Amino acid sequence: MGIQHRLRGPVPDVVISTAVAAIALIGAAIAPPGRTGLDAFGYLLLLAGSAALVMRRRAPAAVLMITTTCVLAYLVRGYPGVAAAEPVMVALFTAMRAGHRFVVFVPKVALIVVVITDLTLHHGEPVRQVLQDRFLLAGWLVASAMMGGAFRQWDAYVHEARERAAEAERTREEAALRRAGEERLRIARELHDSLTHSISIVKVQAGVAIHLARKRGEPVPEALLAIQEASGEAMRELRATLEVLRDGEPAGSGLDRLPDLVRRARSAGLPADVTVTGRARDLPVAVDRAAYRIVQESLTNIARHAGPAAASVEIRYGADTLTVRVDDDGCAVPGTPAEPGVGLTGMRERVTALGGRLRAEPRPEGGFTVQAEFPIAGGPEPGGLPVPAPAPALDRAVAEEAAL
Numbered sequence: 001m002g003i004q005h006r007l008r009g010p011v012p013d014v015v016i017s018t019a020v021a022a023i024a025l026i027g028a029a030i031a032p033p034g035r036t037g038l039d040a041f042g043y044l045l046l047l048a049g050s051a052a053l054v055m056r057r058r059a060p061a062a063v064l065m066i067t068t069t070c071v072l073a074y075l076v077r078g079y080p081g082v083a084a085a086e087p088v089m090v091a092l093f094t095a096m097r098a099g100h101r102f103v104v105f106v107p108k109v110a111l112i113v114v115v116i117t118d119l120t121l122h123h124g125e126p127v128r129q130v131l132q133d134r135f136l137l138a139g140w141l142v143a144s145a146m147m148g149g150a151f152r153q154w155d156a157y158v159h160e161a162r163e164r165a166a167e168a169e170r171t172r173e174e175a176a177l178r179r180a181g182e183e184r185l186r187i188a189r190e191l192h193d194s195l196t197h198s199i200s201i202v203k204v205q206a207g208v209a210i211h212l213a214r215k216r217g218e219p220v221p222e223a224l225l226a227i228q229e230a231s232g233e234a235m236r237e238l239r240a241t242l243e244v245l246r247d248g249e250p251a252g253s254g255l256d257r258l259p260d261l262v263r264r265a266r267s268a269g270l271p272a273d274v275t276v277t278g279r280a281r282d283l284p285v286a287v288d289r290a291a292y293r294i295v296q297e298s299l300t301n302i303a304r305h306a307g308p309a310a311a312s313v314e315i316r317y318g319a320d321t322l323t324v325r326v327d328d329d330g331c332a333v334p335g336t337p338a339e340p341g342v343g344l345t346g347m348r349e350r351v352t353a354l355g356g357r358l359r360a361e362p363r364p365e366g367g368f369t370v371q372a373e374f375p376i377a378g379g380p381e382p383g384g385l386p387v388p389a390p391a392p393a394l395d396r397a398v399a400e401e402a403a404l
Contacts, residue, residue, distance in 0.1 A: 021050035031081025049087035096148025203231035254288040271310040278317030298326035306330025
């Protein structure tokens with residue numbers, strides 16, 4: 001199948017057609033006299049063959065037949081010179097480049113017929129002059145066809161080179177994705193082997209201690225209950241992380257789990273409240289997950305670094321933004337720059353990757369604030385965050401590690 005040449009506008013072909021017409025007219029004017037003087041029909045043949053070149057890209061075979069007919073009529077009539085051959089040369093080049101090899105033979109066969117006719121009916125014109133003109137014409141036509149074939153081969157080479165480059169690019173992308181998948185699986189195995197066993201032991205031991213305390217009728221320490229619940233949550237978080245690593249798709253926490261997160265913070269001794277403003281809507285999975293992680297990391301930092309403090313979590317749904325803000329009234333000193341620890345660095349990376357902005361700094365009235373703003377799209381939908389569910393049965397936590 002031939003290489004298809006797209007039309008890039010009629011202007012270049014109009015320019016070529018006009019130039020060929022001018023060359024043909026000038027060549028006919030300066031050529032030695034022929035058997036027939038150049039009349040209106042001769043000019044019509046010259047102009048018709050040149051005008052057909054305007055359509056040479058869209059219909060190369062048809063244009064070649066038209067220009068061949070014009071040059072044959074011109075030569076058979078015995079008009080001066082071979083000026084009508086210029087349109088055929090351009091049409092031959094175009095048709096050969098487009099892959100119409102069979103059609104290209106038509107002008108060659110017709111030229112042989114015309115040469116034989118001229119040799120038998122030359123009407124006193126020197127045979128040498130006839131052979132010279134006709135074979136010179138044949139040479140130009142063959143050269144035009146060969147040049148068209150050469151350009152076609154070059155087009156095929158360029159096309160093949162581009163295909164190879166595209167295939168190489170696809171291969172590189174597939175190899176990179178495969179290596180990334182293999183690395184995710186390796187990390188998932190390492191996390192599973194190194195963490196799940198330890199977390200499971202902590203969870204089981206806490207569950208056994210709670211069970212024995214209840215069996216003896218002794219009060220269960222709050223710290224022990226917090227350990228059991230935290231270990232269960234750690235197992236769920238680890239499971240979600242392993243799913244992400246194995247499947248390469250987001251899974252796990254979102255703002256729908258925010259009430260449980262706040263409840264666990266309260267049970268661990270951190271007073272916290274949640275305020276939701278605006279009308280909630282379905283969020284992109286990445287934004288939903290990142291917003292939850294911002295609140296989770298902020299509450300963890302408050303519990304670890306703020307001293308005796310209370311936390312306030314605000315989720316604000318705007319027209320095209322989601323704002324997450326976590327404030328505390330802890331021991332942070334106003335004007336003191338925040339130390340860029342692993343937690344703050346991770347939060348900033350999450351927010352920046354989603355095109356948002358993060359502000360983490362001490363408050364003027366004391367304490368610390370973390371505010372993340374995410375761009376979102378879509379109209380508001382009725383609804384909001386779910387009402388906090390009751391605490392799960394603690395005696396079921398001992399068996400949850402079996403899911404891993």
